[in-house]
Amino acid sequence: MKINKLIYITLLAVIVSCKKPYNPPIVSSDNHYLVVEGVINSGNDSTIINLSRTVKLSENVSTQLVANYTVAVEGEQGNSYALQSEGNGIYDIGPMHLDPSQKYRLHITTPDGKQYASDYEVVKQTPPIDSVGFTPKSNYLQIYANAHDATNNTRYYRWDYSETWRFHAKFQSGFIVDAGAVRLRHANEGIYYCYGNDKSSNIVLGSSEKLSQDVIFQGPITTISSDAEKLELRYSILLKQYALTKAGYQFWENLKKNTEQLGSIFDAQPTQLQGNIHNISDPTEPVIGYISITNPQSKRIYINKGQLPDNWIEKYPYECGMPDSAFFFHPMTGTNDVLFYIIQGGGIPVTGIFTPLGIAGYTYSSPDCADCTIRGKAQKPSFWIDN
The missing domain is CATH 2.60.40 (Immunoglobulin-like)
Structure with missing residues (x-):
């Protein structure tokens, strides 16, 4: 047992002593490769394609949007459907009702004349x-x-x-600051x-x-x-x-491995992504993306x-104590706390503080705790159905 322990300690010491930090060099290439995202909708809905360019790690932006490109869906028999630019790298077209017996591709032309195209793909029918x-x-x-x-x-x-x-x-705030005064919230x-x-x-x-x-x-x-x-x-x-086609599935599977399943010694090793979009005149140029054709x-x-289970308790995203109190006239300091804490924007009025002589002030809390619009919208979405 002692020998085994000694061998273990010796091996551990060797392993630890062999560890050396490795700081890989940051790629400094000026290449900004084309990224194509979207699906060609063969059915009765719109097709939306997003175009962008990769950026260097040293740049202070996460993506580079592209503009003034010419984008079209082309059929093998020569028919073409031009997409409209909506800005921010978004190109779209209404329902095309594509012929399922034909193959189609996406064709992209840059302002400087470069042309990119996806492979001609079959129309896959998506089941409900x-x-x-x-x-x-x-x-x-x-x-x-x-x-x-x-x-x-x-x-x-x-x-x-x-x-x-x-x-x-x-x-729940029952009051609002309006024109330098506090009134009931409509x-x-x-x-x-x-x-x-x-x-x-x-x-x-x-x-x-x-x-x-x-x-x-x-x-x-x-x-x-x-x-x-x-x-x-x-x-x-x-x-x-x-x-998806089998090739399309393999592309997305490799992309998932490269982006979501890396970090431990047991995860899959990163692989080069092989999409179906290419620079027509320079097939060696990397292009990121895979265009499928289907009816989602x-x-x-x-x-x-x-x-849901009764014992599931929602955790509020912010620390919120009980609302503080602000008086028109503070009996100890003689200050107008309502003016300072509420009207000047220090807090949101929640409830009124009433005395036999009338309202003496308000309780108030921070926007994090009294205003849901800091992380959402008060207007109900058009599709929303209540209970």
């Missing part, structure tokens, strides 16, 4: 989403999707989603109930390649912590489903607080 469901776990909510293709032609799936939730501030000036939103930033994939039937059963979409503000009152998720399917569900 059967259902979106959820399962409460010990300390999180698991959201999943069910889908199938009776023809067994899909096999490869990708999902993205947008989330919306209704929440409220810690304290119904349309409420800052207690708000709506937050977010979009998926992770890559969600599913495959039935190894199954005899083309079925996705409870494919995991996302998880939400049990104490998240998203689950405070009412939560909604709009899920979109895309059919979508489904929205709502989840109410009452559908």
